[in-house]
Amino acid sequence: MPSSPAEPAAEAVSTRIAEPALAQFIADVLRACAVAPEQAQAVAAALTEASLRGVDSHGARLLPHYAKVARTGRINPRAQISVRHTGPGTAVLDADDGFGHWAGFAAIDEGVALARSAGIAAVAVINSSHFGAAGCYALRAAAAGCVGLVLANSDKVVLPHDAIVKFHGTNPLAFAAPVAGGRPYLLDMATSAVPWNRVQDYAVRGLPVPEDAAVDAEGRPTTDGKAAEALLPLGGVRYGFKGAGLASMLEIFSAVMTGMGHCGELLSMAGPDFATPRRLGQFYIVVDPGRFVSQAAYDAGMASYLKALRGVPAQPGREVMAPGDREWRVERERLATGIPVPGQLQASFEALAAELGVPAPAWRE
Amino acid sequence: MPSSPAEPAAEAVSTRIAEPALAQFIADVLRACAVAPEQAQAVAAALTEASLRGVDSHGARLLPHYAKVARTGRINPRAQISVRHTGPGTAVLDADDGFGHWAGFAAIDEGVALARSAGIAAVAVINSSHFGAAGCYALRAAAAGCVGLVLANSDKVVLPHDAIVKFHGTNPLAFAAPVAGGRPYLLDMATSAVPWNRVQDYAVRGLPVPEDAAVDAEGRPTTDGKAAEALLPLGGVRYGFKGAGLASMLEIFSAVMTGMGHCGELLSMAGPDFATPRRLGQFYIVVDPGRFVSQAAYDAGMASYLKALRGVPAQPGREVMAPGDREWRVERERLATGIPVPGQLQASFEALAAELGVPAPAWRE
Numbered sequence: 001m002p003s004s005p006a007e008p009a010a011e012a013v014s015t016r017i018a019e020p021a022l023a024q025f026i027a028d029v030l031r032a033c034a035v036a037p038e039q040a041q042a043v044a045a046a047l048t049e050a051s052l053r054g055v056d057s058h059g060a061r062l063l064p065h066y067a068k069v070a071r072t073g074r075i076n077p078r079a080q081i082s083v084r085h086t087g088p089g090t091a092v093l094d095a096d097d098g099f100g101h102w103a104g105f106a107a108i109d110e111g112v113a114l115a116r117s118a119g120i121a122a123v124a125v126i127n128s129s130h131f132g133a134a135g136c137y138a139l140r141a142a143a144a145g146c147v148g149l150v151l152a153n154s155d156k157v158v159l160p161h162d163a164i165v166k167f168h169g170t171n172p173l174a175f176a177a178p179v180a181g182g183r184p185y186l187l188d189m190a191t192s193a194v195p196w197n198r199v200q201d202y203a204v205r206g207l208p209v210p211e212d213a214a215v216d217a218e219g220r221p222t223t224d225g226k227a228a229e230a231l232l233p234l235g236g237v238r239y240g241f242k243g244a245g246l247a248s249m250l251e252i253f254s255a256v257m258t259g260m261g262h263c264g265e266l267l268s269m270a271g272p273d274f275a276t277p278r279r280l281g282q283f284y285i286v287v288d289p290g291r292f293v294s295q296a297a298y299d300a301g302m303a304s305y306l307k308a309l310r311g312v313p314a315q316p317g318r319e320v321m322a323p324g325d326r327e328w329r330v331e332r333e334r335l336a337t338g339i340p341v342p343g344q345l346q347a348s349f350e351a352l353a354a355e356l357g358v359p360a361p362a363w364r365e
Numbered sequence: 366m367p368s369s370p371a372e373p374a375a376e377a378v379s380t381r382i383a384e385p386a387l388a389q390f391i392a393d394v395l396r397a398c399a400v401a402p403e404q405a406q407a408v409a410a411a412l413t414e415a416s417l418r419g420v421d422s423h424g425a426r427l428l429p430h431y432a433k434v435a436r437t438g439r440i441n442p443r444a445q446i447s448v449r450h451t452g453p454g455t456a457v458l459d460a461d462d463g464f465g466h467w468a469g470f471a472a473i474d475e476g477v478a479l480a481r482s483a484g485i486a487a488v489a490v491i492n493s494s495h496f497g498a499a500g501c502y503a504l505r506a507a508a509a510g511c512v513g514l515v516l517a518n519s520d521k522v523v524l525p526h527d528a529i530v531k532f533h534g535t536n537p538l539a540f541a542a543p544v545a546g547g548r549p550y551l552l553d554m555a556t557s558a559v560p561w562n563r564v565q566d567y568a569v570r571g572l573p574v575p576e577d578a579a580v581d582a583e584g585r586p587t588t589d590g591k592a593a594e595a596l597l598p599l600g601g602v603r604y605g606f607k608g609a610g611l612a613s614m615l616e617i618f619s620a621v622m623t624g625m626g627h628c629g630e631l632l633s634m635a636g637p638d639f640a641t642p643r644r645l646g647q648f649y650i651v652v653d654p655g656r657f658v659s660q661a662a663y664d665a666g667m668a669s670y671l672k673a674l675r676g677v678p679a680q681p682g683r684e685v686m687a688p689g690d691r692e693w694r695v696e697r698e699r700l701a702t703g704i705p706v707p708g709q710l711q712a713s714f715e716a717l718a719a720e721l722g723v724p725a726p727a728w729r730e
Contacts, residue, residue, distance in 0.1 A: 087484025090656040092464070119452025124657040145623070160674060162683035167674065177513035185617065189609040193600065210603060212577075219680060225533040234600055234607050235558065238575060245552045245688045246611075248674065250539045252550065256542070256666040257512070257592050258666070264673040283649065285485070291455040292489040293624040301621040308610045308629040309525060309532065309613065316586060323610045323631040343728040 004024045014086045014346045016338030021362040023048040025349065026063050032356035033070040033078040035099075042102035043132075050133040051339045054330030055188070057197050060339065064348045065269075067356075068097070073275035075099055075129055081106050082108040085116075089118035091190060093125045095278035098130025104282065108140040110277035111286035115146055119291040123257045125282040130154075132271055134174035134184025135188030141362075142176040142184035149285040150174040150214075151253040155266040158231045160248075161241040166230035168226060168247040169263045171254075176287075176324075179306070180299035185330075186324030191247040199228045212236035252285040338364040366652035369707040370657040379711045381703030382425075386727040391428050391548065397721035398435040400442040400464075407467035408497075414561040415498040416704045419695030420553070422562050423498035425704065426635030429713045430634075431464070432721075436505075436639035440464055440494055446471050454483035455625075458490045462642035464495025467504055469647065471604035473505040473513060476651035484656040489623045489646040491628035495519075495634055500553030506651045507549035514650040515539040516618040520631040523557045523596045525613075526606040529584025533612040534628045535560060536619075541689075542654070544671070545664035548696075556612040557596040564593045703729040 002176075017025075025042045030040035043066060051104075051239030053061030059120035069075045080100025085091045091110050095103035107123040131137070134150040141148025155171030170190035177185040195215040202209045203225025213236070215221055222228055223239055235245025255262040258281030267278045289298045312320045334340075339348070346363070353360040382390075388409040395405035408431060416424030434440045444463025450456045460468035461603025463658075465604050472488040479486030494503070499515040506513025507705045519534030535555035542550040551679035556579040569575045578601070580586055585594055586602055599608025612628075620627040623646030632643045656665045699705075706714070711728070718725040 005471060086483070087653070088654040089486075090484030090653075092657055117453070118483050118485075118489040119455030120483075120485050120657070121454075122652055147617070160677050160685050162680050163677045163685045164680055165678045167677045175617075177617050182555050187614050189607050189610055193604045193607075212601075212603065236577075236601070236606060238577065238605075239558045239601075242554050242558075242608075245554055246567055248554050248688055250668070252512070252540075252542050253672055256655050256663060256670055257652070257657050258667060259662045262666070262669075262670040262673065287487055287622070288452070288455075289622050291451040291487075292457055292622050297624045298621060301624060301627070302617070305616055305627040305629075306623055308627065311534045312525050312528045313530045315529055320525050320528045 013340040015341050015362055016364040017341055018364055019048055019052055019335065022060055022305060022339055022363075024051055025353075025358070025361040028358040029067050029352050029356060030070060032068050032358050033077065035070050035075075036079070039079065039099050039102040041075065041107050043099050046104070046132045046136045049136055049139075052331045052334050053135070054334070055133045055327070057136070057195050060341065061345055062132060063363040064352060066359055067352055068084065069129075069274055071171065076173070076277065077295040083110055086120065089114050089121045091121070091123045094108035095125055097127050097129065097279070100125075100282065101136070102129045103119065103128045104131045105139040105140055106136045106281070107255070108283045111148070111284050112141055112146055113142040113288040114327045116133050117287045123284045123286075124176050124259055125284065126258050126279075128260075128280045128282055129278050130280070131282060133188060134172040135176065137188055137284060138174040138176035138188070139184055139186060142186075145178055145288075147177045147287045148175070148290055149286070149287075151250050153251050153263050153266070154253040154321060155268045155278070156263050157196050157242075158217060158233055158241070158247060159215060161233060161244040167264055168233070168244065168251070169266070170231065171250040171263070172245040173246065173250060176363035177302070179302055183328040184324065185302070185306070186327060191234050191243050191250065193234050193236060193243070196231055199225055199231065202226065213345075226364070254281045255353065258282060258308045265284060265339035367623060368581060377708060378705040379708035381729040382706055382726055383703050383729055384413055384417055385427055386417065386729075387704055388717075390723070390726040392720060394428060394432050394717050397723045398432050398442065400435050400440075401432045402443070404442065404444065404464050404467040407470050408464050411466035411469070413499045413543045414501055414504075416701050417691035417696045418500070418627070419699070420498045420500070420692070422560050422657050426710055428573040429717060432717055434494075434639055439642055439704050440629065441642065448475055454479050454486045456486070456488045458488055459484065460490055460493040462492050462494065462644070465493045465645060465647065466501070467576065468493045469496045469502040469504055469515070469649070472647070473502045473651065476507040476513070476649050477506055477511055478479040480653045486651045488649045488651075490649070491623050491625055491644075492642065493625075493645045493647055494577075494643050494646060495645070498553060499537040499580055500541065500551055503539040503541035503553070504551060505548055507543045507551075510543055510653075510655075512542045512652045513540070514640060514652075514653055516615050516648040516650070518616050518619040518628050518631070518645070520633045521527060521628050522561050523598055524580060524584060524605070524609075526598060526609040532629055533598070533609065533616070534611040534631070535596065536615040538611065538615060542652075542667065544667055548693040549689065550667070550687065551669070552694060556599050556608050556615065558601060558608070561596055564596065568593065581672050619646045622648060673711070
């Protein structure tokens with residue numbers, strides 16, 4: 001298996017950009033939008049690493065959106081994080097309406113520090129905003145030798161099971177764990193069958209949407225991208241009570257346990273209101289594996305499991321992969337060849353550079 | 366939606382039994398198998414509450430199996446739990462090859478105690494065995510005012526994505542949270558689309574297995590129960606990389622982080638070896654919501670979310686439910702009318718009573 005399937009090539013690749021140049025451009029643009037350097041840096045890091053791993057839906061393409069909301073009131077470009085410790089293993093981090101990426105990295109760092117003393121930690125982030133790919137923060141825990149679990153919600157686009165109207169977000173769950181001598185284990189998934197932007201992309205290209213993934217305005221399954229109004233939860237029409245249940249669990253963590261809005265209350269990421277902070281909650285759990293097994297036992301157990309999983313006989317022409325395997329493969333390729341940039345995104349990057357008076361991106365080809 | 370669909374009526378109900386009578390009979394049988402009273406009590410509680418909630422696959426029907434393995438060496442009937450505290454929020458609980466239910470309740474109690482001081486806790490259970498319905502332990506945390514997350518693996522019956530051979534277990538995840546003035550929120554799900562015993566049940570009755578749930582010996586999807594050799598992960602052929610990813614995450618928690626066997630290494634629950642302890646790992650996380658929001662904010666947030674979810678317009682003739690709603694509805698019915706017992710189970714209970722010299726179950730009708 002691909003650990004997650006490759007996203008369809010939305011548009012012809014127009015050019016490529018090296019990782020450092022992309023990170024530099026994103027930070028330049030955001031700083032030019034009066035975003036404080038540490039926030040700009042965090043967003044640049046999160047978008048760049050998502051693009052590197054092939055998670056294009058949550059990578060560079062989000063920059064024009066973020067550059068907009070940094071200037072329209074939704075995001076507080078000069079936000080100050082404040083952390084309230086509430087127990088040996090717990091904290092509440094107030095993102096002050098800043099970027100969710102910046103809050104996410106800070107929350108994981110706080111969680112790692114707490115887990116180092118308490119063995120496990122939970123950090124609830126309040127007054128946050130969209131944070132890009134959830135995997136970024138789980139990976140930060142893994143880089144520190146810990147296991148990280150990221151639980152978040154988003155605005156409504158997914159049907160609850162047996163419903164006809166969208167309610168849950170694509171509510172992501174990410175989990176990462178260290179792997180000795182290799183890139184971390186990484187599960188980063190939405191609890192819908194497919195992402196909404198994949199449906200939109202198929203619609204634009206006049207292609208049928210994959211089956212059992214989207215519904216029309218009456219809540220009937222459809223493969224017509226133009227008729228699609230919402231997504232089915234993971235599990236589809238038959239088994240969607242499980243995907244919906246997971247989405248729901250993520251609401252409890254990210255909304256009920258943080259005091260922030262649930263999926264049905266959040267302002268849409270896509271507007272039309274770009275002036276009001278969205279006040280999202282996110283929930284981070286960090287665990288120190290060393291409290292349960294020795295480093296040697298952990299490393300051996302992980303290696304043994306991953307080897308066994310990857311060794312399971314595959315369908316003809318396929319490959320059984322562990323979560324993250326595809327992402328790290330894409331990362332290796334893109335570190336070598338650059339991150340592909342579709343024509344429309346290239347144009348909007350050039351326009352942003354001109355508008356804000358920052359150096360145009362250093363394209364690779 | 367049903368929060369989870371009703372299991373098909375496997376066999377004609379022969380009789381019914383009241384909850385206390387069932388718990389009494391289970392405990393009597395296990396004690397007669399030389400199982401220590403506290404272990405017998407824990408198994409009786411777990412099976413009875415699962416049966417009450419309608420989770421018949423993990424309820425009373427497991428008693429004959431447990432009565433067997435308590436006497437064949439797999440289970441240590443006189444096990445002694447030992448707990449090693451490894452941090453303000455962490456502990457390792459050695460189940461000494463006793464019943465997983467007994468270890469599970471003890472782990473959650475330990476987790477609640479740790480979470481009361483540290484705010485969050487993780488307890489890794491080692492040298493454990495099958496623990497019935499994962500929801501039982503999550504609910505025990507909710508009953509104590511905490512949020513509980515239960516992560517476990519099991520022996521192989523589910524295909525990894527794109528595989529042709531089974532590898533993962535049905536690896537369950539359970540999550541429960543308190544609800545003011547009502548029964549707790551409860552998500553209790555396997556990461557396969559359907560349970561294996563449902564496939565077996567359809568096969569026995571000559572009915573087609575639900576689509577996109579099972580595969581034959583070559584890993585090809587099948588609706589022929591007799592040809593079914595393994596299960597597809599949640600998400601089926603198309604989106605099963607997500608269900609497989611979740612199953613895999615549960616392996617990291619319950620095997621890698623406990624030092625116990627992964628799915629591919631575990632002895633099968635169904636034998637043929639019933640003499641060797643299975644040495645399962647299970648992982649429990651308990652969080653005190655009061656470290657993040659006030660009790661009033663938590664209660665209001667939960668009520669608001671559940672009301673909004675249940676209020677989402679449903680498909681004709683259906684109902685949008687929250688996770689747990691169906692289970693509590695079944696519990697209300699069964700508290701009133703008794704737990705249904707199929708004829709075959711009734712006969713095996715009567716046979717156990719005669720064999721072990723314990724009073725026959727007090728059937729209700």
